[in-house]
Amino acid sequence: MPHSVTDEVRYRMLRYLEEHPQASQRELAQHLGVSVGKVNYCLQALIAKGLVKMRNFQGSRRKLAYAYYLTPRGIEEKVNVTYRFLRLKTAEYDAISAEIDRLTNELAESGLLDSEKVGTP
DSSP: OOHHHHHHHHHHHHHHHHHOTTOOHHHHHHHHTSOHHHHHHHHHHHHHTTSEEEEEOTTOSSTTOEEEEEOHHHHHHHHHHHHHHHHHHHHHHHHHHHHHHHHHHHHHHHTSSOGGGOSOO
């Protein structure tokens, strides 16, 4: 899996866990659009790396209710992956913006686009 895809999944998972520590693995899977098995695998990897701690939380009616907390290392990793994710998305935006400009100019030059309407939205 390319590094950027890994960063995106890691970013989305860490962000969701930080905001919703008592979310179930099923809820996390639905939010991320992946299987519960993949969420479980990823959570175990984050726990093994010391980025997330898992604890039973009191007052739950579910026997196996857990809360997932980011450790200090997990918070630091979230900051780092957020920075990488932002750089990736900024580069994607710049590339798309340049492509829109190129296509708009191409259409304007061909006469298919009214020159008064040329420009990015």
